[in-house]
Amino acid sequence: MNRARNINRIIRRETHSTRTGLSVLTAVLLLAACLWLGTESVLPLLGQPALLASPGRIAALAAGLPQAVLPAALAAAGTVLALAGAGLLLAAATGGRRGRRAMSSNRAALVVDDEAIAAAVSRQVRLAANLAPEQVATTITRRRALVTVRQTSGITLDPAALTAAAAEEVAALGLRKTLPVQVRVTAEGAVGR
Template identity: 70%
Template sequence: MNQARTNRRIIRRETHSSRAGLSAVTAVLLLAACLWLGTESILSLLGRLPLVASPQQLAALARDLPKAVLPAGLVATGAAFAAVGAALLLAAVTGGQRGRRPMASERSALVVDDEAIAAAISRRVRLAANLAPEQVATTVTRNRALVRVRPTSGITLDPNVLASAATDEVAALRLRKALSPHVRIATEGAVGR
């Protein structure tokens, strides 16, 4: 196996979460239901008393259900089952994203955590604006980094300088996927420093 392929596999494993837990829970629930129905069927064939309800009782219950339950209840139950099915299908099709991003490197698989990216951007903007650490906060989402700056009261900040500092830091990180920084300067300032 060549190095580039190995690096891609490592990066994929580190940036996407496994669906094994959800699959196992779903399989255990379906297996329990099938085992229960199988046990009820075998007990019915042997002429023994059912654990909960015999297949004949279950069939009668399903046949009489529309008469016994209000239509709104049936619609709500059907919608709940459809929502669970859609959620399971969506979880199966989409990969779970972790808060990590790959960095560009030819020699090795480099992955950086979103919190580390946010801290680096905050530090760079804070140094450019000469602010205290608590006056700059960064949140990294899927495609952008939102930098919230609370200036010191009475001091105006140049948004272009702060945006340039954030852009330079993102470029220095050499992320494989572009991350666009957005700087928002609060209208209320912090008292003193």
């Protein structure tokens, strides 16, 4: 395989999470149900009493269910089962995402954590505005970096300058995909330092 393909595969592995836990849980639940039904089917052949209910009793209960249970309860149970199935299908179709991003490099697979990006952006905005560390908070979402700044009471900040400082820091990181920056200066101020 060529080097670029290996790098892309490693980056994909590091930035996306698997659905192993959900798959194992679903498989264990299905296996337990199949084992129980298999055991219930074999016990009458051996002349033993059923553990919970014999297959004939289960079939009779299932056949009499519409008359024994309110239609609203059946509809609610069907809705819950349908939502669980849709959730499993959605989890299978969409890949999980870890809080990491790939950096540009031709020589190696470089991945940086979203928390490290947030700390770097917060530091740069804090230095540009001459603020205390607790006055700047950055959150990295799937599509952008959201910077929240609490200005010092009596001092107005220029959001455009802070946005430029944050965007410059993100650009300096050399991420493969651009990460837009949004800076929000809150109306409430903090006591000066």
